[in-house]
Amino acid sequence: MKKIAVLTSGGDAPGMNACIRAIVLTCERLKLKAYGYLHGYNGLLQQHYKKLEAKDMHNLIQRGGTVLHSARCLEFKTPEAAVVAAKNLNELEIDALIVIGGDGSFRGAHHLSQHWQGQVIGLPGTIDNDIYGTDATIGYYTAIETAVSSIDKVRDTADAFERIFLIEVMGRHAGFIALNAALASASDHVIVPELFETTEKALAAMLEELQYRRDNHGSVSYIIVIAENVWPGGLGALVSELEQRTGSEVRPVILGHVQRGGSPVPQDRILASKLGSHAIQAIIDGQTGVMIGECNGEPVAVPLEQTWAQQKPLEPFCVEAMSQLVNATTD
Amino acid sequence: MKKIAVLTSGGDAPGMNACIRAIVLTCERLKLKAYGYLHGYNGLLQQHYKKLEAKDMHNLIQRGGTVLHSARCLEFKTPEAAVVAAKNLNELEIDALIVIGGDGSFRGAHHLSQHWQGQVIGLPGTIDNDIYGTDATIGYYTAIETAVSSIDKVRDTADAFERIFLIEVMGRHAGFIALNAALASASDHVIVPELFETTEKALAAMLEELQYRRDNHGSVSYIIVIAENVWPGGLGALVSELEQRTGSEVRPVILGHVQRGGSPVPQDRILASKLGSHAIQAIIDGQTGVMIGECNGEPVAVPLEQTWAQQKPLEPFCVEAMSQLVNATTD
């Protein structure tokens, strides 16, 4: 009988628990044993784990966070750490390890696979959606929902006071959350790294559009969605610049860590369930060194190195819609 | 300058307003005029319409229902009605008509196109997702969300009382909502028309799985999701049958019309925005007699007749996950 271990690593994402549940229930259905390492790679290094049973998976699908806990683990990058991890996995007679996380976690998984003979499978779990080889990542849909419902609320105040609001969303170095949240919240302008050129061009585009909307739409408020890490000098610099150029008050809102938590929306629960369940099938089929993702409604297996080596582009159909509906800082 | 008219027809779906907004804003951006017919095809027959301006689209994306109102319109099926509609459209000098609705609405659009020279474009707006040629329909994601959050609530009571619950969701003659809601809510069993054979097989599968979960998962509750219109004799017949065979109380819940309303979730707002905006592009490109949908992340144009002539299968990857995670009445 095969033994499967799973861990969650890097920033937590809503749906990680749904994914763990799918893995454990599928193992149970197929008579495999499932173990969970705690605190990401740290648990692997310290042989800190627990047996995962189907009966513990009840009432878990709807919970944010991860019952296995997560953590960054810088020391895992060393060859010594990978050797320890391999020893621990062998001691527990694990046949395959599933790592749910983002690209840093996948690098760790790839690193481990060079020191361990077992199968290694990655599952894309991050709100940022910045993993090449899968249409969406577990947690992405919930982060959009959290951002959109927050922007919906800010719009009430923006309209009441006829104000300019600047709302920073997460995304690490990618604009997926910002673009989709701006589109879904009917925001007026979006600033994403993929389309960003210079602060001067961005400011000109914002001001021109502000004027256009005031003239043509009778807009009284103006909402700008900005991805984190994109504006040189940070959000404060943009607020000052905008206040100076418009002569109006500009209020910044940083959505922050609320975007990582919360009960996963159905699309994340479904994606997590599909990927978790399919991962077990991939293990039975002998796959290793791959991420299991979903493209065009079908499961795919992508070599781990590809997931970070290639740049994932913003969804083209969203970019097309944005060009008519949300102004962006591009030419 | 082109003139575009839009109407919403058939059952309303969350995201119809977001779609109207995208159409109107894109028209405004491209210097086209936009008109809205009221009450579905009835407005077309009675020349009941209003001019749609960009400034009226503010604060609309997040609202359920449809500001153009909807209605069924049986008389539209006659040739006489189509002739009246054509005359009215010509009188208003409309170049293209966009119909947001389900397959009945598309049949109406196709019928009209045989009596009118203008362009006719369909956009898939229905919670049921039963339109061939598009991966999803506007309103589908919100209906899943409504069903799932309701089932999450019922599970609290089911667990507290250790009871069997039978939850009927919408879907007309398709199992999309039922399958996805069951998967996302960690329900125990799902009954959908696509996989249904006989009541006897379905009952046997339900009872066997109930026993399995009690034995292996320590389950104390048992939640069955059932699509409307699938069980011979209706929900009451199934409740009686189950109570008799299990000796336990079985509580039915019919989610009903709440599934049609509510603020659209981001995925419906985004889909509606993409399709509405692209429809204008399709009109400029000279297309007619087609539905604009989305497949694999890209816009597609599908001849209207195909949308109802072909059967849309349940999402295969969901069916695969279901086979491990949710029991279904199939062999």
Next chain:
Amino acid sequence: MKKIAVLTSGGDAPGMNACIRAIVLTCERLKLKAYGYLHGYNGLLQQHYKKLEAKDMHNLIQRGGTVLHSARCLEFKTPEAAVVAAKNLNELEIDALIVIGGDGSFRGAHHLSQHWQGQVIGLPGTIDNDIYGTDATIGYYTAIETAVSSIDKVRDTADAFERIFLIEVMGRHAGFIALNAALASASDHVIVPELFETTEKALAAMLEELQYRRDNHGSVSYIIVIAENVWPGGLGALVSELEQRTGSEVRPVILGHVQRGGSPVPQDRILASKLGSHAIQAIIDGQTGVMIGECNGEPVAVPLEQTWAQQKPLEPFCVEAMSQLVNATTD
């Protein structure tokens, strides 16, 4: 050191877990031991219990249902049952028993107190708010929220189709949920047992108001909220009657069991926390045979018999507002 036991009984209500948590954490803070009986009074009869520790209360406040499970227990009404329960409580050396539930549960608690020397405290846990002696009951606010958000959704469809909707909410034999949900959802008419006289008067009031709103408010939809168990012949009878008299389609929606579940809203979590924590103080103060409730922002202790002997009236200020804003079937 004192030993406290707690059980949840009758229909479950959101906030019961928050109340259990408050009891257990307060016990821990004051160095008392806490035990939980499972499945309501059944656990008491079968000596089915578990020790409750502070560390198990983490992440519990936001969960619907009850981790102690609930159940009806008809046999508890007999003297023999009370004797068994008393024996079991003494065997476990319990000093005080806290019963969270509605009036049936309180009758059980009172019955027990005649056969047991320990302290018995009731806490009002029911969505129906039909307990005399406390302004609100645990679960009431969440039930209103669930009903209102459902009615908000139905209104989208009602407006889109310009239809009459009839929405049945829970409440057992009281109109608290119906009145408050109707007021908060801007419904057009409400039918509650406290104000109900005859079907004829009720129908006349409904039809008159329907006409008034169509004439004066330009209303296109009409939403009637009705408490369960109030209309002679049931909801179907009212639908038929209304369809016949208005000549319009009337759609019924029965909200059902979703109203019992769900994450408790903050007001229920706060009420549950206050009452649970104060119950321990009341026990230390030597109180017994009372329900701990809240009136006018202050904790109160009400003899258990009073809680069911006296009729709790609808909130007068809500009735006043209703008289201007929601039509009701009264003279």
Next chain:
Amino acid sequence: MKKIAVLTSGGDAPGMNACIRAIVLTCERLKLKAYGYLHGYNGLLQQHYKKLEAKDMHNLIQRGGTVLHSARCLEFKTPEAAVVAAKNLNELEIDALIVIGGDGSFRGAHHLSQHWQGQVIGLPGTIDNDIYGTDATIGYYTAIETAVSSIDKVRDTADAFERIFLIEVMGRHAGFIALNAALASASDHVIVPELFETTEKALAAMLEELQYRRDNHGSVSYIIVIAENVWPGGLGALVSELEQRTGSEVRPVILGHVQRGGSPVPQDRILASKLGSHAIQAIIDGQTGVMIGECNGEPVAVPLEQTWAQQKPLEPFCVEAMSQLVNATTD
């Protein structure tokens, strides 16, 4: 026939629209005319107003913000401004003015009443609940809900990473939102101005409790809720101090403007409906110079000067519960 005018002033609060609706519908029912001044006192100075009709109130109860817009208006403090306002009100033949807002708005109303003969009524509309003479203010319950659902999300991440989080909520100079949100979210510590003494005492209490919870509850995360404007040196200073003393990472989250918006929860819609409707009754009864509030479930009329002259204490029963369930920086 009487003419009533209404305006919203100061920070917007969810439920202001529900209150406007109640005022307008009650006016319509009682055959009074209703007008709305736009942009707070600015509209009064610029005679910028619109007639408010019952039919425009449809679908408004559930919307955040205010359709009358709001604004600060510093110039209104001058005698000249009040004279202009009085002239404008007389020109429009207004008999009574209703001001929905916080204490700054009430000062403006009182100032106006010294230069105008008409009736002036205040209604408490602010998320901060810092108005003496009413148990709650319109918007308060929704702000608590927004804060609590955000903290619920942060807890997922805090647990996953076993981290200390510091969450700043609004409240101006009062701790109502912080206390209630902390209690309802099962936070570990709360810092409110009413109970704050020195940073040193506060830090000691936080660290002691952190140790206690780790030792006794097995807590892995630690969530501190802090009211805005309370910590000397701001949130950054507290983060640094805590990181230094605990040696752990501390993450700050500023909830910010999302707390002002959003669809009002039922309790705010109900309060707004009761107060708005009763205000018209108070006007008919000849009252002036008072705020209409609610105490112990009954309407009250409180002289405007009292509303800001007296300090409103934190809810005592919440403080009692806090003393067992949430640690606070007090002795």
